[in-house]
Amino acid sequence: MKKPIIATASLAGCFGCHMSFLDIDERILDLVELVHWGKSPINDIKTFEQDCDIALIEGGCCNDEHIHTLRDFRKHCRILVAVGECAIMGGLPAMRNNIPIQECLEEAYLNSPSTAQANPEQILPNDAELPALLDKVYPCHEIVKMDYFLPGCPPRADLIYGALTALVTGQEAKLPYEVIKFD
């Protein structure tokens, strides 16, 4: 049987979910036996060379590039998994959702202790190459259909590994309580 191809992406996240993924430690060797790696920051492959079976998405969407990337993943991947709080609910970045974007930018680039002195020309980053910020931070499922959700901030390595191997092998995931409790 052809090995399934997996891909990963980090959108508006902190890469913590990817770090947690790497906490599967030596089991990554077992995983390599089971799957091929497609586009992912882990191997630095930046384009879809072929369609993938399973993609893990970390983070929600806070700029137009995230929307673009997520839609691209949906087109090229059979199963999308929202990994972690930000992908599922918007997470910490969504705390800005109740603050007008103008205020956020001013606080970050004009008024904060580290920028107040350092930005004498009072510039808000506006280069055309930069992604455009969205009005709000959106969870992934509001942009594309998501198939599975792995909760946690970050989800434990055992949860990511358990879910992934279950998807790959087609067996029911065995996820003991300790793996999905958060307190």
Place this chain on the structure above:
Amino acid sequence: MSEHIAAISDIAAKYDNDPNRLLDILIDVQAQERCVTDDVTRQLAQQVGLSWADIHQTVSFYHFLSETPRGEYTIYLNNGPVAIMQGYEEVAAAFSEAAGCSIDSVTEDGRIGLFVTADIGMGDQEIAALINRVVFTCLTPEKARALVKDMQEGLSVQDMARKHREYGDGNNSLPAIHSMVRNNIQKAGPVCLGPYEVGVALRKCATQSPEDILSQIKASKLRGRGGAGFPTAMKWEFCAKAQGPERCVVANADEGEPGTFKDRVLLTERAELLFEGMAICAYAVGATTGSLYLRGEYTYLREYLEQVLEQMRADNLLGKDIAGKAGFDFDIRVQLGAGSYVCGEESALLESAEGKRGEPRNRPPFPAQSGYRAMPTVIDNVETLASAAQIIDKGADWFSNMGTEESTGTKVLSISGDCDRPGIYEVEFGITIGELLDMAGARDPQAVQVGGPSGHCLNADARDTMISFEGCSSAGAIIIIGKQHDLLAIIDNFMEFFTDESCGSCGPCRSGTWMLRNTLRRIRQGQGTREDLTSMRQLSEVMKKTTKCGLGHTAPHPILNTMDNFPHLYEALIPEQSDIRVFDLEASIKAANAAVGRTSASKETREKEEEQL
């Protein structure tokens, strides 16, 4: 400045610097200063012996209290469901344009503040507004402009009201009320609006034992009129048996459910009957303290109610040795609210009556065990207490012969919306929706909202549905929604209402109301999915099971009811299924691009354009 401090000090002193009267103090400060500033909060904290945070959180809780000035004239325009059906937008725009300030702001000269508030109990005479606590009804854009002109010229609110519209019928024209509010009694039934002579019931009561009174209420099978339908006699018995040196009777006149206005009319025309009912309850349970919690929106009735109380004291129907019965001591005080829907919930009401934020309490203990200021307390709807007085006068059999097996007596209904005869109808329980629609002269009805947003949204074709505890139970608000309206826009108004009114104390309600509203909005914008419908049902179940009080339990009703009774409305809005959700990328980057001063389109749009080149 010192004069100012003295003025605040006088207000607090008027209420003996009693922290339990904090709400009264804050209402008076707001009326005088047009806000409760941080300085005042700190001064009051010292004076009444509470922390600054205690007072601050109370000020921030109520609609009619504010930390920033709300203008010499404060307009609270009602944006309830009937108002939005009958032209609220145009009237709001007229006020805003004429005054030169947007909604939720005050004119630059500080003269006029324009704010909105949820339902002020005038559903039968919309569009309505409160201006400095005076009620203005039947507003149109022209009238709104005329009122703004009057305010700019400095007319007193009373003069404005007189100029605007003649006094209403019945007691509304009494000097103590002098209001343009109309009763709109379309059908007076035999109990609450029936023949009645002041003092008869109470004098009959005083000749019997408390046990006799309880057994008559029990025999009448009277149930609570606030919607839940708890057997009144059982509640009274619990209180009578509870341990405590003193007991208390509270009348809940905080009818905040949009579309309800029956208590307004009962308080205007049958205040004595209500107070007699309270005294009879007090006699039955052995209470000495009474309180009428009057919603802030009905402040215009306060002076009149105080007068009625004074007269009843003079007639020995309140006070010491009532009706000549030695030891029958009971008196009633009017407690004003300051604008909060959740305060209609009995335990939140008690918190509020004690001068605090209106957050529902944990139960047990129930109010009958430990209620107002820890006293065992009976807290009943205005209509329940008025009915109790008539039962003592005219007999349990007379009462229980009306209505149905499980729902005896009559119900006072507030009917509003798309009909020829909006107003008050006192009818026997068991009446059907069809009969009501015909009686009120419904115009091409699409839906009937029974019991306000927290009640039931029925399809107008469900004509056989019965108004009763065994059928469709409610506090009596009937909003008729005609076919010309976008029903989901009205449901959106309901969800916005719950989002605003959630006290925020428990998570499932605080977040759940918000999530339901946002999902509904996404669906209405054509961005919904079938999963959204499932997730709204799941979330609703969680809210029903896990929220602390009735607000959270019932807040999902508008959505659940319309998904059940009007599924086609949702079906029509859900786009063809695709894994890529509808999302307007260009619109969502507009604000940020404007903030940083660039005009470029999103990367995706640019790439598309390049491809086309």
